[in-house]
């Protein structure tokens with residue numbers, strides 16, 4: 040027998056095109072670790088510190104590269120830690136393969152040590168959950184897992200590996216490569232109906248998002264939008280998929296949706312929605328389009344039939360990939376120049392915000408970063424009020440990328456930044472983190488140190504779980520509970536992990552500190568002195584509290 044199951048699995052992954060993997064070891068998959076011993080330089084293993092961090096890294100790697108992020112974790116405690124990245128990959132439509140150890144087939148079903156029924160636990164969280172129960176079928180299952188993760192609406196696949204499947208020997212041939220599966224092109228008659236609807240529109244809108252875009256597809260969609268002068272809005276946290284400098288780009292339909300974006304979506308008469316799923320954030324709580332039949336005429340284009348008509352009945356539904364659709368669209372003309380101009384002007388105006396009541400003023404910091412960061416920068420963030428800065432105060436050009444979780448998972452930013460550095464060592468990667476957000480996965484600084492994948496991290500340190508504090512002040516003003524943090528010395532912490540680190544006390548100190556961060560070979564952590572008062576760009580904590588007190592006084596009267 041030529042090889043064991045672990046070797047067959049690793050050889051098959053290499054044949055499919057995997058070059059990087061992330062994980063935490065476990066005795067449940069020693070044969071895989073043993074196979075990885077001989078594949079350095081072909082399939083590397085980034086050793087992480089918590090499975091939550093590892094699965095975030097794999098999820099972000101898949102989102103950035105389009106190649107499934109590979110994650111290896113052990114059973115029970117390992118995989119439950121990893122579930123956060125799996126959920127995020129699903130909500131983000133990011134291709135990901137999570138391999139997890141399983142008890143031997145001779146013990147299954149007894150609630151053996153760390154046993155989990157993966158199909159049941161991950162059943163609704165993934166595109167496919169499978170357990171290998173015949174070593175000969177490893178190539179077949181891996182080929183299907185790869186295909187499942189990358190086609191249609193991309194997403195995560197969980198593959199359970201019973202211990203004896205990895206140690207059994209086999210003569211089965213490994214894969215020779217991934218299947219060549221073409222992106223579905225739009226059906227001609229449906230495309231013609233869509234074009235007719237668009238041409239007859241008075242207030243058309245293009246919405247886009249999702250994964251699996253190619254540079255050519257994005258450029259083709261931009262040519263179509265510009266030639267047609269149609270305003271463009273990106274779905275929640277997919278604003279990096281369209282050149283924000285284009286005069287047709289009008290903003291992101293995401294959390295804290297600006298009024299002008301809400302207006303564009305709700306007042307449009309024809310919406311061409313390309314490659315998006317209609318999530319709660321993108322629809323402002325499903326309020327901008329009525330369920331199940333929107334008042335707007337909806338042309339919904341998606342590579343997965345499961346997304347078409349899932350929530351909104353489209354006027355025209357087209358099952359097609361985003362790039363094939365973009366190449367096929369012909370420009371349309373209409374009298375909507377003013378509609379587009381107003382949208383764009385409001386987007387440009389959204390970058391102006393008052394001076395912040397904070398020693399470090401993020402309006403000024405982000406204005407400077409917009410000019411200073413390289414065109415191919417990767418920004419990352421987790422969850423918290425601070426995300427408004429990378430999400431709403433940055434302009435993504437054609438090469439810039441945003442790795443931000445549609446799942447709103449705290450702790451995603453740092454692992455995502457490490458994954459981006461692993462995938463693209465030459466690019467500048469900047470993680471925006473809240474003080475709460477950062478501490479979810481700050482142990483991954485060790486992963487960064489070991490993998491020499493060290494990004495720049497900006498901690499927006501306001502001493503509070505700001506988002507929850509904001510909700511608290513709105514609903515229970517003055518009754519602060521469970522939202523104030525006592526924080527460690529972040530500079531000392533980061534230095535202990537080999538990072539360059541500085542405290543930035545005032546706005547004036549930021550530029551020089553950031554230049555030192557850029558120049559540092561070790562990556563950098565900048566601890567920014569942000570006042571809790573500066574909770575949102577346009578409303579302070581005190582204003583929020585006062586408004587809530589006034590409202591409750593009115594209610595009582």
Ligand SMILES: Cc1ncc(C[n+]2csc(CCOP(=O)(O)OP(=O)(O)O)c2C)c(N)n1
Nearest residue numbers: 423424425449473474475476503504505506
């Ligand atoms: C894993 C996870 N746990 C809890 C939450 C709920 N939550 C959302 S934002 C937030 C506070 C974030 O605080 P911080 O990172 O300090 O950012 P800030 O809002 O202060 O800018 C919390 C607790 C979440 N989204 N994800």
Ligand SMILES: [Mg+2]
Nearest residue numbers: 473474503505
């Ligand atoms: Mg905070």
